[in-house]
Amino acid sequence: MRTHSLFDRQTILVLSLLAAAAILVPTMNELPPPGSALHLSDHLVPLLGKYVCFALLALSVDLIWGFSGILSLGHGAFFALGGYAMGMYLMRQIGPRGVYGDPILPDFMIFLNWKELPWFWHGFDWFPFAALMVLLVPGALALVFGWFAFRSRVTGVYFSIITQAMTFALMLAFFRNDMGLGGNNGLTDFKEILGFPVQNGSTRIALFVLSVLALASGYLLCRWVVGSTFGKVLVAVRDAESRTRFLGYRVEHYKLTVFTLSALLAGVAGALYVPQVGIINPSEFAPANSIEVVIWVAVGGRGTLAGAIFGALLVNAGKTWFTAALPEFWLFALGGLFVFVTLFMPRGILGAAGDLWERSSQKLRARRSPQPATHAAE
Template sequence: MSQSVIVNLVKCEPLLGKITWAFILALLIIVPIGNLLIPAGNVLHVSTYTVTLLGKYLTYALLALAIDLCWGYLGILSLGHGAFFALGGYAMGMYLTREIGDRGTYGSQLPDFMVFLNWEQLPWFWQGSDTVAWMVLMPLVAPALLALVFGWLCFRSRVSGVYLSIITQAVTLALSLAFYRNEMGFGGNNGLTNFKDILGFSLQADNVRVALFVLSGIAVLATYAFLRSILHSRLGKLVIAVRDAEMRTRFVGFKVEHIKLIVFVLSAMIAGLAGALYVPQVGIINPSEFNPINSIEIIIWVALGGRATLYGAVIGAFAVNYAKSVLTVALPDAWLFILGALFIVVTIFLKEGLAGLIKSKKQQTVHGEVA
C-alpha cells in the first residue's frame, strides 16, 4: 500500500475511527514498555496477565472486523464465524502441539492424546503440521476452504436472509459435535493444550507474550486499513450495492454470487487469522470455541459498536469483553442475562450502535450551533 494511499485513508477516516487507531497504537507502545521496562513493584507496571488479556481482546477485535465486513457491509448475518475462528485456532494448535515433540506426558513424538488412544502414527491431515509454512498458511486456508464450499453452494442457490443465518449456525453446531469426538483426531473434549514453544521461543516468557500482543495489534491495524481500502474501491461499492439493492445489481449484469463469495471467503480468512493469534496467547483450543453461542456473541459486539463502520466493531469487541471480564467475576450468574438485555437494548434503541449514537449527538450539536 503506497504512502499516498495511506495518507488518503487517514484523511477520509471519521474522527471516531482515528480515535480507535490512536487507542490501539497507544496500547502497542504503552503495554510493552509497562511490562518489559517498568519493574513489577512499580504502580505503572503492566502485568503479563494484563498483556495476555489485552492481546485476547485484540484478537476479538480482529474477529469483529470479519463480522462487520460480512454483516455490516455485505448484509449477510453469519452465525457461523465462530467456526472459522476455531478452525484457524485448531490449525495453529496443531503446529504448537507438534512443537512439544517428546516433551509431552508420555515422552512420544505423537501428541499425548494420540498415545492415550493407542494411535501408532499421525493421521494424514496432521502431516506437515510441524512446519512454519503450516503455521502461516493453514489458519487462513482451512477457514477459506470451508467458506468457499459453503458459500458456493448457498449463494448459487440464492439462499439468503434468515435461512442463510440458520444454515451457518447449523454448520457451526455440526462442527462442534464432530470435534468433540476422539476419533476425529483433534483431542476430543479436551482439545489441544499444554503448548510450550512457538518458533523455538517459550510461550511462558514475558517477551514472547508481549510479541504476540504486538503482533495481534498490528494485525488489527493492518486488517482495518486493508478493509478500508477495499471499501473505498470499486469492489467496495459493489459490496454495498449488493447489500442495499441486490436485485438491481444483478439486473445490471454483475455476478452477485461471485461478489458474495469473495467477501465471505475473505471474512472467513480474517476470522481464521484471529483464531491463530488467539490460541498461543490463551494456551488452549477445544470444541467449545465452535459453540453457536459464541457466534451470536460476536454479533452483539458488532451491533453494540455499530456495524458498517469498522471502528464500531473494534469498540464493541473491547467494550463487551471488558464488561465480560469484570462481570463474570462480580456477577457470574447474571452475566448471560446482562448480555441478553444488552442485545435487546441495542436492537430496539441503538440500531446503529454506539458509533451511531455518538454521530447523532455530534450532528445535534452542530445543528444547535447553526440554529
C-alpha cells in the same frame, strides 16, 4: 458517489490508538516496578491480547454483516479452524517434552493408543505450512460453503440458520476422538512457538504486539475494501440485492469474495488467539459463541469497522468484569444488551455518537452561517 480517502479521520484515530496500545502495554508491563500504579501485571497481557483477537474477529463479521448484509451465525467456526491449525503447529512443537515423551505423536494420540500420525497432521511441524493452513482451511470452507449458499440465493435468516448448522456440525465433529484433533479436551499444553517459550513474558508481549499489528492491518484492509468500487457494490447488495442483480452485477460473486475474505480474517484471529490463551477445544465452535460476536459488532456500531473493534473490546472487558464480580448477572447483562442495542441503538455506540456529532456540528455550522437550506441544495 463520494470515494473515501483511505486515511480519513476515523482511520487515523483507530490506527493511532492501536499504535498507542502496542507501545503502552509492553512499556507498562516492563518498566514500572510491580506494585506501582502504572504497572500492568503479567496476566493482563494475554488477556488484552485475547481481546485484540476478538476485535479482529468482530471486524471480520462487520465486513460481511455491516457492509454486505450477510449475517453469519457461524463465524466462530472459521475462528476455531484457524485456531486449530495453529494449535496443531504448537502441538508438534512440543516434541518429546509431552507427558508420554513421544517425539512425534502428541499425548492424546498415545492415550488413544494410536500408532502413527494421521495424514492431515503431516507438515504442521513446519511453521510456514501451518501459517498457510491458518488461511487455507477457513478460506476453503468459506469458499465451498458460500459458493453453494450464494449460488442458490440463500439469503437472510435462512443463511444465518445454515451457518449456525455448519458450526454446530463442526462442533459435534470436533468433539469426537476419532477426528484426531484431541476430541473433548482439544489441543493444549503448548511449550513453544518458533522456538520461544509460550509462557514467557516477552513471548506474550510479542504476541500481543503481533495481534495489534494484525488488527491494524485487518482494519486497513477492510477500510480499503469498503472504500473501493467493490465495496460500493457490496453496500448496494446489502440495501437492495435484487436491484443490484438487475443492474447487471453478479451478486453472488461479490458476496462469495467478501465472505471468503472475512473467513480469512477470522482464521488469522483464531491463530493469534490460541498461543495466547494456551488452549483450543471444540467449545469454540459452539453456536452461542458465534452469536456473541455479532452482538459485539452491534454494540459498537454495525457497518463502521471501528465500531466492531470498540464493541469487541467493550463487551469482553465487561464480560471479564461481570463474570468475576457478579457471575449470576452476566447472562442477564448480555441478554439485556442484545435487546437494548437492537431496540434503541440500531447503529451501535459509534453510530449514535456519529449522529450526535453530525447534529451538533450541523447546529454549529447553522449558527456560523445562517443561510436558508434551499441555498445549500444548489
